[in-house]
Amino acid sequence: MKMKKFILSLFASLLFTTALWAQSTTSNPADAKVKFVKETIDFGKTDLNKPVTVDFEFTNISKEPVVIETARASCGCTTPKWTQEPIAPGKKGKVTASYSANGLGQQNKTIWVKFRGVDQDKELHLTGTVGGANNK
Helix, strand or coil: CHHHHHHHHHHHHHHHHHHHHHHHHHCCHHHHCEEECCCEEEEEEEECCCCEEEEEEEEECCCCCECEEEEEECCCCEEEEECCCCECCCCEEEEEEEECCCCCEEEEEEEEEEECCCCCCEEEEEEEEEECCCCC
């Protein structure tokens, strides 16, 4: 009987620890402040050297203004711009990503957004395919 209780306790502890670990690794503190419409945007197909620009729109879901301190891209071919002024609760902001489309094939770019007061950057993804002329 003691062995059954021990195994049951061990199983319950393992289950609880796993649930806590999963919660801590999947949540981003920025998610408590803002809600992005899309965190990944596929720009589809474009021609080589034809710039692409997309907007990552979000809403401030917190009870205080949020400020984007900075946004940086995974490469020099992608340039992020963002809402500079504080975004009031319930209001919208955006991060605009311009990609120069100077490489052929499937493209996957990342933009890291740093919100004031949040230690972990929010990751946004830009994907698509770049081909030659008449790529459509």
